[in-house]
Amino acid sequence: AQSVAQPEDQVNVAEGNPLTVKCTYSVSGNPYLFWYVQYPNRGLQFLLKYITGDNLVKGSYGFEAEFNKSQTSFHLKKPSALVSDSALYFCAVRDLNTGFQKLVFGTGTRLLVSP
Amino acid sequence: EAGVAQSPRYKIIEKRQSVAFWCNPISGHATLYWYQQILGQGPKLLIQFQNNGVVDDSQLPKDRFSAERLKGVDSTLKIQPAKLEDSAVYLCASRHISRGIEQYFGPGTRLTVT
Numbered sequence: 001a002q003s004v005a006q007p008e009d010q011v012n013v014a015e016g017n018p019l020t021v022k023c024t025y026s027v028s029g030n031p032y033l034f035w036y037v038q039y040p041n042r043g044l045q046f047l048l049k050y051i052t053g054d055n056l057v058k059g060s061y062g063f064e065a066e067f068n069k070s071q072t073s074f075h076l077k078k079p080s081a082l083v084s085d086s087a088l089y090f091c092a093v094r095d096l097n098t099g100f101q102k103l104v105f106g107t108g109t110r111l112l113v114s115p
Numbered sequence: 116e117a118g119v120a121q122s123p124r125y126k127i128i129e130k131r132q133s134v135a136f137w138c139n140p141i142s143g144h145a146t147l148y149w150y151q152q153i154l155g156q157g158p159k160l161l162i163q164f165q166n167n168g169v170v171d172d173s174q175l176p177k178d179r180f181s182a183e184r185l186k187g188v189d190s191t192l193k194i195q196p197a198k199l200e201d202s203a204v205y206l207c208a209s210r211h212i213s214r215g216i217e218q219y220f221g222p223g224t225r226l227t228v229t
């Protein structure tokens with residue numbers, strides 16, 4: 001079964017510092033990977049995706065993610081964190097078993113950016 | 116374009132009562148999903164529609180949950196009777212068949228069962 005793991009429940013970073021939110025995946029075949037962000041009392045917002053091609057994927061709000069096949073990782077990064085980036089971040093993988101674009105989500109990582 | 120709309124935003128019911136949630140996807144999105152997000156967990160897919168047909172309901176507790184999308188646009192998710200463990204946020208998402216594989220989510224309905 002396809003799955004993703006987010007090993008950190010929470011990440012703390014000071015504003016202006018670089019941030020990394022970790023995600024590892026377990027899939028059969030080539031992975032389709034996603035990052036979503038969830039602000040309080042709001043639905044999930046799409047940030048970026050990896051399907052194929054360049055291992056460094058750029059997304060919304062200055063975020064990027066690096067696909068690493070050898071380490072089966074897809075870590076989310078941003079060079080300089082903002083207080084407004086504080087939110088819940090979810091990594092997801094497309095489940096290939098059903099063939100109907102089903103997503104399997106990780107448990108989420110809470111990012112707290114301090115002023 | 117308008118996003119995915121959901122109502123109500125919040126609902127509090129007692130166990131054994133019934134409840135219904137409504138979702139209006141982005142215009143032109145043929146694929147619609149209902150997810151359950153329990154506090155501290157990632158969203159879990161309950162059911163997926165392609166137009167008005169169900170393509171995946173393998174994780175839907177069919178003894179108490181039902182969903183429909185009669186005209187291939189709006190959808191309703193119903194719980195009857197509700198249990199305490201159904202307390203969660205119910206998220207609706209939609210996707211355009213030929214414009215990428217990312218899903219777009221609504222704000223969710225927070226259900227509390229007491």
